[in-house]
Amino acid sequence: MDGRPEVPRCSLCTGPAVLFQRQSGRHLCSAHAIADICDRVAETIREESMIVPGDRVAVALSGGKDSTALLMLLHRLLPLWDGVSLVAITIDEGIAGYRDETVRSAELLVNSLGVEHHRIAFEDLFGATLDEYLKGREKEACSICGVLRKKALIVGAERAGATKLATGHNLDDEAQSVLMNVFRGDLSRLVRNSGSDSSGRFIPRIKPLMKIAEKEIATWLLLNNAWTDLPECPYSRYALRREVRSILSTLEYRHPGTMLHLLESKKTIEMRCAGALAPEPIRHCRLCGDPCSGELCQLCQLKKTLGR
Numbered sequence: 324m325d326g327r328p329e330v331p332r333c334s335l336c337t338g339p340a341v342l343f344q345r346q347s348g349r350h351l352c353s354a355h356a357i358a359d360i361c362d363r364v365a366e367t368i369r370e371e372s373m374i375v376p377g378d379r380v381a382v383a384l385s386g387g388k389d390s391t392a393l394l395m396l397l398h399r400l401l402p403l404w405d406g407v408s409l410v411a412i413t414i415d416e417g418i419a420g421y422r423d424e425t426v427r428s429a430e431l432l433v434n435s436l437g438v439e440h441h442r443i444a445f446e447d448l449f450g451a452t453l454d455e456y457l458k459g460r461e462k463e464a465c466s467i468c469g470v471l472r473k474k475a476l477i478v479g480a481e482r483a484g485a486t487k488l489a490t491g492h493n494l495d496d497e498a499q500s501v502l503m504n505v506f507r508g509d510l511s512r513l514v515r516n517s518g519s520d521s522s523g524r525f526i527p528r529i530k531p532l533m534k535i536a537e538k539e540i541a542t543w544l545l546l547n548n549a550w551t552d553l554p555e556c557p558y559s560r561y562a563l564r565r566e567v568r569s570i571l572s573t574l575e576y577r578h579p580g581t582m583l584h585l586l587e588s589k590k591t592i593e594m595r596c597a598g599a600l601a602p603e604p605i606r607h608c609r610l611c612g613d614p615c616s617g618e619l620c621q622l623c624q625l626k627k628t629l630g631r
């Protein structure tokens with residue numbers, strides 16, 4: 324004993340541990356942490372039948388940590404499925420001092436992996452950058468950005484001929500969304516999943532990282548030498564998500580498993596309320612013809628509200 328604190332050992336091989344999974348109580352070394360996260364992503368994809376042979380999976384690649392990990396993991400798991408191909412779609416919202424750096428990071432990644440890449444700019448698609456859209460409306464940034472980005476991703480997936488659209492939502496994001504929808508009193512949004520393209524075809528959205536905690540993704544990237552320090556979106560300070568995130572982090576620390584339980588609650592609600600909360604029949608937007616549930620699609624409604 325030299326007085327230094329003992330390094331925790333991996334619960335699987337006794338090597339030096341780099342990750343502690345509070346919920347399972349396991350310590351994992353670098354090799355086992357990398358393998359564990361990869362295996363759990365593959366298991367989620369299998370359990371939820373997210374990817375089937377022949378799929379062309381479009382990965383929404385912002386260049387941030389979650390989407391970077393998602394593309395790397397799917398690329399690594401690709402040999403598991405017959406005839407599955409990957410394509411990355413990067414949306415450039417036009418946010419000064421933020422998006423340029425993440426777009427550069429996305430480009431470096433697709434080049435190193437040899438993945439086809441489509442870049443869609445709000446300016447080309449909607450005639451203005453997000454910064455221009457948000458003048459005087461900064462507090463609504465995330466809801467406006469969300470509607471525009473959803474449309475841009477659908478256009479990207481269409482252009483790429485994708486059969487699935489994969490996003491990097493992790494366990495923290497999913498648990499936050501459950502709570503946010505409860506706080507907003509919007510139970511139906513909890514179970515809604517709209518991904519129709521402009522021809523009314525439904526492009527299923529998949530979230531392969533939905534059971535992996537943000538902290539684990541960060542660790543996985545560090546262990547794979549893929550961690551990059553990137554700036555935060557300047558509008559994120561207005562987001563309700565930011566407050567919910569802080570509440571949930573505290574709860575998860577004090578009561579490990581809280582976030583996973585929220586995800587399970589969402590699943591139970593989906594199963595039990597499938598009939599009661601059945602999605603409204605798909606109609607077509609009066610202005611643009613896109614599939615929607617009301618008279619106008621979210622995008623046309625937004626343009627109307629913004630006077631564009």
Ligand code: SF4
Nearest residue numbers: 464465468556558559
């Ligand atoms: Fe868009 Fe909000 Fe995300 Fe910024 S933080 S990219 S405004 S959704």
Ligand code: ZN
Nearest residue numbers: 608611620623
């Ligand atoms: Zn419309």
